[in-house]
Amino acid sequence: MSTAAVREVESPSATPRALIVSLFGLYARDLGGWLSVATIVRLMADLGVDEQATRSAVFRLKKRGWLDAEKEGRTAGYRASPEALAILAEGDERIFGRRRATADDGWLLVVFSVPESERDKRHRLRTTLARLGLGTVGPGTWVAPGHLDEAVLGALDRGGLRQFTDVFRADHLSPAPPRDTIAAWWDLEALQTTYADYLRRFSAVADHEPDEPDGPRAFADYVPAVTAWRRLPYLDPGLPLEALPEDWIGVRAEALFARFRERLAAPAAAHVRAVVRG
Numbered sequence: 698m699s700t701a702a703v704r705e706v707e708s709p710s711a712t713p714r715a716l717i718v719s720l721f722g723l724y725a726r727d728l729g730g731w732l733s734v735a736t737i738v739r740l741m742a743d744l745g746v747d748e749q750a751t752r753s754a755v756f757r758l759k760k761r762g763w764l765d766a767e768k769e770g771r772t773a774g775y776r777a778s779p780e781a782l783a784i785l786a787e788g789d790e791r792i793f794g795r796r797r798a799t800a801d802d803g804w805l806l807v808v809f810s811v812p813e814s815e816r817d818k819r820h821r822l823r824t825t826l827a828r829l830g831l832g833t834v835g836p837g838t839w840v841a842p843g844h845l846d847e848a849v850l851g852a853l854d855r856g857g858l859r860q861f862t863d864v865f866r867a868d869h870l871s872p873a874p875p876r877d878t879i880a881a882w883w884d885l886e887a888l889q890t891t892y893a894d895y896l897r898r899f900s901a902v903a904d905h906e907p908d909e910p911d912g913p914r915a916f917a918d919y920v921p922a923v924t925a926w927r928r929l930p931y932l933d934p935g936l937p938l939e940a941l942p943e944d945w946i947g948v949r950a951e952a953l954f955a956r957f958r959e960r961l962a963a964p965a966a967a968h969v970r971a972v973v974r975g
Contacts, residue, residue, distance in 0.1 A: 717741070718763070727966075737775070795930045798935045804840055805841045808864075809858075811861045822858050829931065832879075875939060895929065896949060902918050902922065912964045923957075
């Protein structure tokens, strides 16, 4: 099973597959790694997904190498595959441990050259670097905030792509203002639109939260918020604020996500544990 195939199902949207990925990322690993089919169906029902759609999504995740079928006694269930677990662990750092770069972090430059005889590797390289949120300086030259060095190098190593790259730490010495340069490397307008969509959707959810949400309500609000958020720390890989437009919308979106996590993560997890215990 290729990493690309596993990545294909990780694109976070409100699809049943994406929600199931969130269930395994947020909860299954802390509960022994395994969830019964009945538990998955019940939790997905709490998220508004019917049993048929859930079973179909589970089947597709299994077919794509994301889930491995496994029984405990006579009870059917699933674990995230080893490759999926590695991707989830990488996501933990980016999603929950992410930070904004500063000027002191410098930049990471990735230059690649792939022979024509292995042009499939060229596509895999571009896909990997784009997924990690790198910007494009020019053909074959990609850039990221310097603090992402371990994430970038680790992804290149896991994909067997390191041999086609040269990776450098760099300082930006161009006379152009940093905001002009960043706008040339990343599509900031598209990124602003994505942040605005997140704020528009989930600010309404936050505004209607009770002061003390119960477990099922917290779970139903929190999991979609995390699922929708998952791609944003990759599209915006912690770009330094001094190089972004003033009053960067991403700061407000980050604050909203932090609010969800602070208020809803614990009661949502308690609800999952209660469902697992039956």
